[in-house]
Amino acid sequence: MSEARKQLAEQLAEAVFQALSEDLSRQARALLVVSGGSTPVPFFEALAAKALPWERVDITLADERWVDEQSSDSNAKLVREHLLIDKAVDANFIPLTCEATTPEEGVDEVAKRAESLAWPASVVILGMGGDGHTASLFPDSQELGLALATDEPLVAVRTPSQPQPRITFSADRLHQAHRHILHITGDDKRAVLANALNGDDVRQLPIRAFLSCPLAIYWAP
Numbered sequence: 001m002s003e004a005r006k007q008l009a010e011q012l013a014e015a016v017f018q019a020l021s022e023d024l025s026r027q028a029r030a031l032l033v034v035s036g037g038s039t040p041v042p043f044f045e046a047l048a049a050k051a052l053p054w055e056r057v058d059i060t061l062a063d064e065r066w067v068d069e070q071s072s073d074s075n076a077k078l079v080r081e082h083l084l085i086d087k088a089v090d091a092n093f094i095p096l097t098c099e100a101t102t103p104e105e106g107v108d109e110v111a112k113r114a115e116s117l118a119w120p121a122s123v124v125i126l127g128m129g130g131d132g133h134t135a136s137l138f139p140d141s142q143e144l145g146l147a148l149a150t151d152e153p154l155v156a157v158r159t160p161s162q163p164q165p166r167i168t169f170s171a172d173r174l175h176q177a178h179r180h181i182l183h184i185t186g187d188d189k190r191a192v193l194a195n196a197l198n199g200d201d202v203r204q205l206p207i208r209a210f211l212s213c214p215l216a217i218y219w220a221p
């Protein structure tokens with residue numbers, strides 16, 4: 001990993017540490033919503049090293065692949081291996097899968113679980129794919145319109161560009177946060193973001209759903 005990306009991860013971890021500390025100074029619990037994928041790993045490990053009252057922190061995912069938690073595709077596995085470690089081992093992690101065979105069958109059970117969290121979140125950390133998706137709001141998903149319009153917290157998603165069915169927080173629920181952060185790296189994603197900033201068709205580039213709310217962009221080459 002480049003030094004620039006390592007420094008970015010450290011800076012992001014410090015910003016999230018400050019945000020959680022601030023919120024925990026005035027409320028019993030704080031909610032952190034993180035994204036999966038490969039980008040967050042150094043950030044997760046840097047944040048896990050921070051001294052917080054982690055037992056008062058709820059952590060959940062912006063979205064999840066509907067796979068077993070032992071699968072290498074599982075975002076929950078990623079969080080358990082890289083964030084629920086070190087000082088953060090006592091954080092309360094709420095996964096987005098359940099025993100149901102499909103996300104369509106499991107979405108109501110997971111939504112009940114998610115409703116118990118300390119919304120609005122302290123921080124929502126978003127990633128972005130090369131197609132401008134964020135969370136599991138994919139431009140080629142037949143459920144994108146629903147996920148952008150509903151006030152339900154969670155949506156089951158199937159999309160041709162992804163091998164697994166998914167579950168995602170809706171745009172409405174992901175907006176229910178005090179702070180929004182976009183964490184991306186590389187020139188390709190910078191170009192996609194520049195394109196997103198130059199247009200307003202959210203269904204073309206779903207990251208656009210979050211460019212109007214105050215959004216801190218953490219990018220490194």
Ligand SMILES: O=C(O)[C@H](O)[C@@H](O)[C@H](O)[C@H](O)COP(=O)(O)O
Pocket residue numbers: 035036037038039040062063064065075126127128129133134135136
């Ligand atoms: O489940 C997921 O895959 C993520 O939530 C997804 O939205 C991710 O943030 C982007 O796909 C970027 O992924 P990378 O960091 O691997 O490029």
